[in-house]
Amino acid sequence: VMDNDAVFYRELPKVELHAHLNGSVSAQTIEKLISRKPHLNIEHSMTAIGKGQRRTLDECFEVFRVIHKLVDTEEDILMVATDVIKEFAADGVKYLELRSTPREERDTGLTKRSYIETVIKAIQKCKEEGVDIDVRFLVAIDRRNGTEVALETVNLAEEFMLSSDGLVVGIDLSGDPTVGHGKDLLPALQKAKNSGLKLSLHLSEIPSQLDESDLLLSLPPDRIGHGTFLHPEVGGSQSLVDKVVQKKIPIELCLTSNVKGNTVPCYAKHHFKYWYELGHPTVLCTDDKGVFCTDLSQEYQLAASTFGLSHEAVWKLSQQAIDSIFGPETVKQQLKEKWNDLHPQLFK
Ligand SMILES: CNc1ncnc2c1ncn2[C@@H]1O[C@H](COP(=O)(O)O)[C@@H](O)[C@H]1O
Numbered sequence: 001v002m003d004n005d006a007v008f009y010r011e012l013p014k015v016e017l018h019a020h021l022n023g024s025v026s027a028q029t030i031e032k033l034i035s036r037k038p039h040l041n042i043e044h045s046m047t048a049i050g051k052g053q054r055r056t057l058d059e060c061f062e063v064f065r066v067i068h069k070l071v072d073t074e075e076d077i078l079m080v081a082t083d084v085i086k087e088f089a090a091d092g093v094k095y096l097e098l099r100s101t102p103r104e105e106r107d108t109g110l111t112k113r114s115y116i117e118t119v120i121k122a123i124q125k126c127k128e129e130g131v132d133i134d135v136r137f138l139v140a141i142d143r144r145n146g147t148e149v150a151l152e153t154v155n156l157a158e159e160f161m162l163s164s165d166g167l168v169v170g171i172d173l174s175g176d177p178t179v180g181h182g183k184d185l186l187p188a189l190q191k192a193k194n195s196g197l198k199l200s201l202h203l204s205e206i207p208s209q210l211d212e213s214d215l216l217l218s219l220p221p222d223r224i225g226h227g228t229f230l231h232p233e234v235g236g237s238q239s240l241v242d243k244v245v246q247k248k249i250p251i252e253l254c255l256t257s258n259v260k261g262n263t264v265p266c267y268a269k270h271h272f273k274y275w276y277e278l279g280h281p282t283v284l285c286t287d288d289k290g291v292f293c294t295d296l297s298q299e300y301q302l303a304a305s306t307f308g309l310s311h312e313a314v315w316k317l318s319q320q321a322i323d324s325i326f327g328p329e330t331v332k333q334q335l336k337e338k339w340n341d342l343h344p345q346l347f348k
């Protein structure tokens with residue numbers, strides 16, 4: 001049974017801009033995958049980090065390796081993407097940008113191209129079924145794979161940007177932040193930007209990435225993922241903050257992900273506070289709702305209870321997220337109308 005407050009957060013219309021497909025797989029979908037592949041001997045405890053549990057970021061990346069074993073055919077990807085989209089819709093998300101790293105699997109015939117095609121197929125299928133959510137796709141670059149793969153990924157993304165009826169809108173840079181360096185990926189990212197793809201980059205998710213963040217901010221990216229260690233109080237710098245503020249680059253903030261992944265000591269010390277108090281555009285997101293056992297309603301509720309936000313302030317936060325989407329202006333207008341239509345229902 002849900003209390004009234006939980007109902008408010010679920011009914012609150014929301015925008016999700018930072019969701020990795022394979023990190024967003026729910027317990028129910030994991031069960032279906034496990035029963036398809038019993039020989040892998042994977043248990044659900046290996047694919048999720050439960051309530052009160054914390055891991056190192058390293059251990060989180062181990063979890064993704066397990067999930068990737070379970071999701072290695074077109075059929076798996078179609079199911080996973082369809083389920084994830086419907087789950088976000090059921091949670092009151094009206095606009096979703098999914099991101100995923102195209103993978104090639106020799107054993108199953110999966111190619112990077114068919115990977116992207118299958119995600120697009122899932123998006124189209126949900127649209128045809130009338131699921132009440134607008135979904136777009138960001139093609140992800142895994143930073144560990146270096147210059148060549150990054151360029152190959154950008155080339156594919158450019159191609160699909162033109163052929164997917166506007167569904168592919170940008171590039172994500174993600175992957176284990178302790179591996180690789182942004183300078184090797186800069187040419188690919190620059191090329192993507194020049195061709196009209198939007199850029200959302202994981203930046204300063206761990207300390208000691210000041211130089212890389214400074215370099216990548218020169219592009220500049222259209223949005224930042226995490227930005228946990230950008231500000232001076234945690235070892236970042238005022239000049240990094242100034243660049244982000246001057247260029248008004250929205251930051252995607254994922255509270256539970258950062259607490260469970262141990263890059264932030266507790267909810268109360270999350271850098272949401274820093275950026276929110278600056279009045280800088282921040283967007284609450286889930287990152288990996290399956291792995292971190294959360295959903296976007298819960299993230300809004302956690303932010304509100306931790307930082308003392310009223311329902312009005314929470315409403316404003318979800319409404320302002322519309323300005324940071326990569327979808328076209330017409331979609332922004334539609335979403336703003338939708339928010340206006342829903343307002344009286346939530347504040348009766
Ligand atoms: C926890 N913080 C994080 N930091 C950096 N990258 C992350 C991440 N969480 C997820 N990913 C990225 O998303 C992939 C899984 O989804 P896809 O197979 O692409 O759909 C991971 O392998 C990693 O590259």
Ligand SMILES: [Zn+2]
Binds near residue numbers: 174
């Ligand atoms: Zn992420």
